Amino acid sequence: MTATLPSRRTEPAAEDRAQGKRRANRAWFLVLPVVVSVAFTAVIPLMTVVNYSVQDIFSPDDRLFVGLEWFRSVARDPEVRAAFVRTLLFSAQVLLLEIPLGVAVAVVMPRRGLGVPAALVLVALPLLIPWNVVGTIWQIFARPDIGLGGWAVNNVLGLDYNYTLDAGDAWITVLVMDVWHWTPLVALLAYAGLRSIPDPYFQAAQIDGASAWATFRHIQLPRLRGVLTIAILLRFMDSFMIYTEPFVVTGGGPGNATSFLSVLLSKIAVGQFDLGPAGAFSLLYFLAVQIVCYVFFTVLTRTGR
Amino acid sequence: MTLVIDGVSVRRRGEIWLDDIHLESSGGMTTLLGPMTAGKTTLMRVVAGLLPPDAGRVVVNGEDVTGVSVRKRSVAFVYQQFINYPSLTVYENIASPLRLAAEFPKGEVDRRVREVAELMGIGELLGRRPGELSGGQQQRTAIARALARPVDVLLLDEPLANLDFKLREQLRADLKRMFRDSPGVVLYATADPNEALSFAAPAVVLGEGRVRHRGDPADLYAGPPTLEVAATLSDPPLNLLPGLVRDGRIECLGASFPAPGLTGPDRRVVVAVRPHQVGIERAGPGMLEFPAEIRLAEVTGSATFVHLLLEGGTHLVAHLAGTHPYEPGEPAVAYVDPARVFVFGEDGARLHAPLGAEVRPHG
The missing domain is CATH 2.40.50.140 (Nucleic acid-binding proteins)
Incomplete structure (x- = not known):
């Protein structure tokens, strides 16, 4: 021990660095399981898609490298462009409806007492239903002949409503269904955010004589920024990639009225089995989601600072 | 300005939170001294009008305000936590009670905000938001908010408890200077006997929701009538x-x-x-x-x-x-x-x- 001490004192830095390096190398083994699982679940499938997107595949043994040809043709395809605009519009409407509505629901939900569990269960109910079941429920519910909702709109409100014939009706049906299905998520997130505000804040506002709106604007809303950022990102991504529900309810129709990007993509990839164009389509789709999310995140985390 | 608390009791879920509290003040500072769960905060909330008492009256300037809504009362409250509007600047935070009172012309609001900010030593920070301030500065802002509007009753609920030692000493000295000649009633709750002793204001010792004793804190320190009062006034403990x-x-x-x-x-x-x-x-x-x-x-x-x-x-x-x-x-x-x-x-x-x-x- 005494013999090693002086040598340590002469070269402590080099030895420490070597030891640190060895320790750092060993730490990589701990990351390995994550690397492997991410590789198999995300990276390899994604690379397969990249591989498809640059080839024209006739059969497993007969394929041709076509470079960016598929990207060019997909980007120019009027059907894809129309679906892109349609999906973006749908996402915008979903956010404009669900975020304010979810916050409003959260604000009026009880803060204490027996009402709390009752309200939580009631609000969470739509989230517990499998997506294709949600589609089926609404497909039947909105039918003008045997569906309670569809019948009521036609015979009680006296409006001419049929989602299988009218493009506008189909769009509204899918939108209302999404609002019904996913507003609870926003409400629950916002409720959690509101619950984290200590009571003295509200008491202080009361003592000041602040109105309910001022209390919301200056105490609750600033405290909700974090959860609303998450809610907006989740709801954008989910609505931009919506597939199951319109597929079940309208099948993309009538005409192309509810053919969102994902509906069109699955038609190309699984229906027509055009793997090259479908691969290019997927990557552009992926890129669009990433870009919009990045913009949202940057804007939301910068405002109000 | 006078405050009379007349036989106030609060019971919740079978527990006695406050039991027949009597307290009178004709302006200046009164210290409420007691350990945690003594009922200091409950009493302050009753006086503020945030909590209706089960029995008793709160009388301000000869007028019974027991049933009057908190919005209509002339009170200000400073909490142990630093409570400010997070999205407003320090200036707007201090101005908000004045603006909501709607009885002050614009120039008067500006003059008062700058005056209390200067008094609290945060005159340089008026453009910042609470998130950009230290704990001591946040609490100074909260106190300035409470001081900006002249009120009948100013309530301070352990305002210095969450501050570190040095800031506490400094702010304590500032508060003592400010409240010594206050025309309004100032109720100051604390669990720290050294705070009560250094303010040298009339003290009310609370324990388990009851008034245990009242008097000059120095006298109570020298001759505590009971073991509980002696323990409440001793830090370090007896x-x-x-x-x-x-x-x-x-x-x-x-x-x-x-x-x-x-x-x-x-x-x-x-x-x-x-x-x-x-x-x-x-x-x-x-x-x-x-x-x-x-x-x-x-x-x-x-x-x-x-x-x-x-x-x-x-x-x-x-x-x-x-x-x-x-x-x-x-x-x-x-x-x-x-x-x-x-x-x-x-x-x-x-x-x-x-x-x-x-x-x-x-x-």
């Missing part, structure tokens, strides 16, 4: 030793001293001695001696707290001036001057207090 009154003397852990004025049958008592009255070096003749073992010595810089374990398992803390390098496990003898002890009966009533005013250490 040392409590078991004693027995027998034949005109008090026997206490092997030591014994004359029991002044205590006659009657043998009975158990509690001998209480403040830590700074415990010595480890012999200070004079006639001292009580307790053989002990040193468990821990905490050096705070100007003082040393020595934790002792007496024979029989009783703990004793000695607060010594200066730095003393005692080692744990060392044997020692603790000395106590019998003229400096309090004696309380088993029911907590004081039987005996040291004669004359006690000399209290600074700190």
Whole structure:
């Protein structure tokens, strides 16, 4: 021990660095399981898609490298462009409806007492239903002949409503269904955010004589920024990639009225089995989601600072 | 400005939070002193109008305001947490109660905001948001918010408890200066006896939702009527030793001293001695001696707290001036001057207090 001490004192830095390096190398083994699982679940499938997107595949043994040809043709395809605009519009409407509505629901939900569990269960109910079941429920519910909702709109409100014939009706049906299905998520997130505000804040506002709106604007809303950022990102991504529900309810129709990007993509990839164009389509789709999310995140985390 | 709290009681879920509280003030500062769960915050919330009492009245300037909504009352509240509007600047935060009161012209609002900000030493920070301030600055903003609008009753609920030591000392001195000649009623709740002692304002000692005692804090410190009041006013805490009154003397852990004025049958008592009255070096003749073992010595810089374990398992803390390098496990003898002890009966009533005013250490 005494013999090693002086040598340590002469070269402590080099030895420490070597030891640190060895320790750092060993730490990589701990990351390995994550690397492997991410590789198999995300990276390899994604690379397969990249591989498809640059080839024209006739059969497993007969394929041709076509470079960016598929990207060019997909980007120019009027059907894809129309679906892109349609999906973006749908996402915008979903956010404009669900975020304010979810916050409003959260604000009026009880803060204490027996009402709390009752309200939580009631609000969470739509989230517990499998997506294709949600589609089926609404497909039947909105039918003008045997569906309670569809019948009521036609015979009680006296409006001419049929989602299988009218493009506008189909769009509204899918939108209302999404609002019904996913507003609870926003409400629950916002409720959690509101619950984290200590009571003295509200008491202080009361003592000041602040109105309910001022209390919301200056105490609750600033405290909700974090959860609303998450809610907006989740709801954008989910609505931009919506597939199951319109597929079940309208099948993309009538005409192309509810053919969102994902509906069109699955038609190309699984229906027509055009793997090259479908691969290019997927990557552009992926890129669009990433870009919009990045913009949202940057804007939301910068405002109000 | 006058405030009368007349027989206020609050019960919740079968528990008594406040029991028949009476309190009067005709302006200036009153300290509410008591440990946690004594009912300080509950009482303040009743006075503010945030909590309706189950019985009793709150009268401000001769007018019964018990049922009046908090929005219509002339009160301001400063919390232990630093409560400010997170999205507003310091300026807007201080101005908000004035704007909502809607009785101040624009120029007056601006003048008042700058005046109280200057008073609280945050004149340079008016453009910042609360998130960009330190804890002390946030609390100064919250206090400035409360001071901006002239109110009948200003309530401060342990405003300094969440601040670090230096800021607390400084802000305490500022508050003392500001509230000394306040025309309005200032209620200041604290669990820290040193705060109550340094404000030197009339104190109300609360315990378990009841008023235990009231008076000048220095008098209560020197002559506490009960063990509970003595404990509430002692920081560091009192040392409590078991004693027995027998034949005109008090026997206490092997030591014994004359029991002044205590006659009657043998009975158990509690001998209480403040830590700074415990010595480890012999200070004079006639001292009580307790053989002990040193468990821990905490050096705070100007003082040393020595934790002792007496024979029989009783703990004793000695607060010594200066730095003393005692080692744990060392044997020692603790000395106590019998003229400096309090004696309380088993029911907590004081039987005996040291004669004359006690000399209290600074700190």
